[in-house]
Amino acid sequence: MDTNLVRQVLGQKVQFIHGDMACVYGALLAGCNFFAGYPITPATEVAEGMSELLPKLGGRYIQMEDEIASMGAIIGASWTGAKAMTSTSGPGFSLMQENIGYAVMSEAPCVIVNVQRSGPSTGQPTLPAQGDMMQARWGTHGDHEIIMLYPYSVQEALEMTITAFNLAEKYRTPVLLFIDAELGHMQEKVVIPEDDEFEVCYRQTVTVSKEEYQAFRPGNNAHPDRLVPEFAPFGSGYRTYVTGLTHNEAGLPRTNSPEIHDRMIRRLCEKILANRADMTFFKESYADDCDIALVAYGITARACEDAVAEARERGIKVGMLRLITIWPFPEDLIQQWARKVRLMVVPEMNLGQMIHPIREAVAGQCRVVPLNKIGGEVHTPGEILEGMVRAIEREREREPAAA
Amino acid sequence: MKQEIRICGFGGQGVVLAGHVLGKAAAAYDGLTAILTQSYGPEARGGAARTEVVISDRSIGYPRIVSADVLVAMSQEAFHKFREDIREHGIVIVDPDLVIDHQVERKTYRVPATRIAEELGNKITANVVMVGALTSITEVVTRDAMMQSVLETVPARFKDLNRRALEAGFRAGEEARSVEATLALTGE
Structure with missing residues (x-):
C-alpha cells in the first residue's frame, strides 16, 4: 500500500485523536488491507474508523455476525496474502479464543486489538480493567506462544499497532495489541510518522517452484535455517492445504505421530522464543x-x-x-x-x-x-x-x- | 502550568466536541500537552455528559482530572452534580438560561451561549460559543489556536457559521469578564 496515499487519507500530520483511532492509523500505515469485526464498546471506534478509511485505500471492511466469524474471516484473508486485523473487547475476545489457536496452528499472520474492559461476562462495558492478561496467554487451548503488546499513550498505540503487524508478518503468528478502555476513548496528540521513521515488514514470499513448495516447511532457499515457513497465497497456483490438525510440512494432517506433533509445536514456540530480543519492548x-x-x-x-x-x-x-x-x-x-x-x-x-x-x-x-x-x-x-x-x-x- | 477543565451538560449539546476543539487547540496548535477523557450515559441524547481536558506545558501522566480549575456547565443537572469538585481558586462558567440556579462559592462567569447561538441562526453552535468564551476568560489557549482548531474540526459547509459562533463567544467571554470584575468591585 502506498503510504503517501495513506497519509493523504489520514489527513493532517498532527492530530488530536483517541486511542481506538490511533490503532486504525497504525494499521493503515502498516499496510492493513482487510478488517473484519463486530462492534463492541469500547472498541467500536476501531471498527468504525476502519469502515470509513479502509475502502478509501482499496481495502476491504466486513462487519461479521459475531467475533468467532470475525476471527475466521481475518485468518482466511491472511491466507490470501492480506494484512488482516480485527478488534474487540472482553466478551468478543472470549469468543475469538478458539480461532486464535487456529491462527497459531496455521501460521496465519494477523492482528487482534483488544480494548480491555471490565468483566467477567458483559461486566462494566464502558469502564476500564486489565482482566484479560492471562486469557491472552492461555485463552486458546494447547501449548503455544503468543505475542502481546500493550501501549500506554495514543502515540504509542499508533506505533505499536505498526509493530504488531510487523511481528505478525515476520513470525507468521497472531499478535495481540491491547489497549485500555481508558486509552481507547481518551484523546491526545498524535504525530503521523514519515516513511523513514518506521519500518513495514512483509512475510517471506515463496522462493521455490510449485513442485517443490511445502507450505509448512520451515525456512526458505535463501535462509534454510529460519523457523518460519515461506508463504504462497491461496490462488497463486501453489498447492496449499491448511488445517488446525497437527500436520506435516506439506500441511497434511498427521495426527497420530508423536514425533511430528512434538517437532511442529516446538518449532511454533521456538520461532517466537528464539526471537525475544526482536519483540521485547519496555x-x-x-x-x-x-x-x-x-x-x-x-x-x-x-x-x-x-x-x-x-x-x-x-x-x-x-x-x-x-x-x-x-x-x-x-x-x-x-x-x-x-x-x-x-x-x-x-x-x-x-x-x-x-x-x-x-x-x-x-x-x-x-x-x-x-x-x-x-x-x-x-x-x-x-x-x-x-x-x-x-x-x-x-x-x-x-x-x-x-x- | 497545568489547567484541569471540566465541561458538562446533557448529551447532544456537543460537550465532548467542545472538549475536543479545546484539547486540539492546545495540543496541535499551541504546542502544549493536552488529554481529553469523557464519560456519558447510555442514552443517545439527554442524560448527563461530561468531558475533561487537562492542559499542561509538560507531559501528562495520569489522564483524569483531580479537581477542576474551570467548570463549564451547560445544564442544571450537570452543574449540581459537579459544583462540589472545583478548586478553591477555580472558576465556573455557566449558561445562565440553562443553569438557572448557579449558586456556588467560586468566581462565576455567565455566558448565555445558547441564546447567542440562536441569534446567530443555529443553537447547535452553543458549544462553540461556549469554548470561545472559555478562551477569552481563561486564556488557556490562544484565540488563533482555537479558531484553527474549530475550523479544522467542523465540515466545510459549517465553517462560516462556526467562525461567527466562535467570534461571538470570544466577545461574550470578554463581556462576562467585565461584568464579573464590576461585581467583584461592588462586593456582590
Whole structure:
C-alpha cells in the first residue's frame, strides 16, 4: 500500500485523536488491507474508523455476525496474502479464543486489538480493567506462544499497532495489541510518522517452484535455517492445504505421530522464543538509582509516572519498569530488576494476574507486592504512592534494621 | 502550568466536541500537552455528559482530572452534580438560561451561549460559543489556536457559521469578564 496515499487519507500530520483511532492509523500505515469485526464498546471506534478509511485505500471492511466469524474471516484473508486485523473487547475476545489457536496452528499472520474492559461476562462495558492478561496467554487451548503488546499513550498505540503487524508478518503468528478502555476513548496528540521513521515488514514470499513448495516447511532457499515457513497465497497456483490438525510440512494432517506433533509445536514456540530480543519492548526510569521498583503496564503506568515523580521528591528511591511487551514474558528483564531492588510493587486493574509470572521470574530475590484495583477506575497517582509507602512500611516491620 | 477543565451538560449539546476543539487547540496548535477523557450515559441524547481536558506545558501522566480549575456547565443537572469538585481558586462558567440556579462559592462567569447561538441562526453552535468564551476568560489557549482548531474540526459547509459562533463567544467571554470584575468591585 502506498503510504503517501495513506497519509493523504489520514489527513493532517498532527492530530488530536483517541486511542481506538490511533490503532486504525497504525494499521493503515502498516499496510492493513482487510478488517473484519463486530462492534463492541469500547472498541467500536476501531471498527468504525476502519469502515470509513479502509475502502478509501482499496481495502476491504466486513462487519461479521459475531467475533468467532470475525476471527475466521481475518485468518482466511491472511491466507490470501492480506494484512488482516480485527478488534474487540472482553466478551468478543472470549469468543475469538478458539480461532486464535487456529491462527497459531496455521501460521496465519494477523492482528487482534483488544480494548480491555471490565468483566467477567458483559461486566462494566464502558469502564476500564486489565482482566484479560492471562486469557491472552492461555485463552486458546494447547501449548503455544503468543505475542502481546500493550501501549500506554495514543502515540504509542499508533506505533505499536505498526509493530504488531510487523511481528505478525515476520513470525507468521497472531499478535495481540491491547489497549485500555481508558486509552481507547481518551484523546491526545498524535504525530503521523514519515516513511523513514518506521519500518513495514512483509512475510517471506515463496522462493521455490510449485513442485517443490511445502507450505509448512520451515525456512526458505535463501535462509534454510529460519523457523518460519515461506508463504504462497491461496490462488497463486501453489498447492496449499491448511488445517488446525497437527500436520506435516506439506500441511497434511498427521495426527497420530508423536514425533511430528512434538517437532511442529516446538518449532511454533521456538520461532517466537528464539526471537525475544526482536519483540521485547519496555521503558525504564531511575533504573540505576533505585531500591524499590514499580512494575506496571498500560494506562496504570501513567499514574505510576506521576507517583514516581512525587515519591522521588519525598526522597523515596523508586524506579519504574513499564512493560510494553507482555507476552512472551520478559523474564530476564524482571530478573535484572529483582537483583537490584528489595521491593517490587505491581499495580494492576485486576485482582492479580501479571504478578504471577513476575513472582516466578523474581524467584524470591526480592519481595513482590500487589496493588490491585477493580471497579472501573484507573489507580490515581495518590493511590499508587500510598500503596507503595504502605508496602515499604510493612517491609521495614518485617525486617527490622540490624542495629 | 497545568489547567484541569471540566465541561458538562446533557448529551447532544456537543460537550465532548467542545472538549475536543479545546484539547486540539492546545495540543496541535499551541504546542502544549493536552488529554481529553469523557464519560456519558447510555442514552443517545439527554442524560448527563461530561468531558475533561487537562492542559499542561509538560507531559501528562495520569489522564483524569483531580479537581477542576474551570467548570463549564451547560445544564442544571450537570452543574449540581459537579459544583462540589472545583478548586478553591477555580472558576465556573455557566449558561445562565440553562443553569438557572448557579449558586456556588467560586468566581462565576455567565455566558448565555445558547441564546447567542440562536441569534446567530443555529443553537447547535452553543458549544462553540461556549469554548470561545472559555478562551477569552481563561486564556488557556490562544484565540488563533482555537479558531484553527474549530475550523479544522467542523465540515466545510459549517465553517462560516462556526467562525461567527466562535467570534461571538470570544466577545461574550470578554463581556462576562467585565461584568464579573464590576461585581467583584461592588462586593456582590
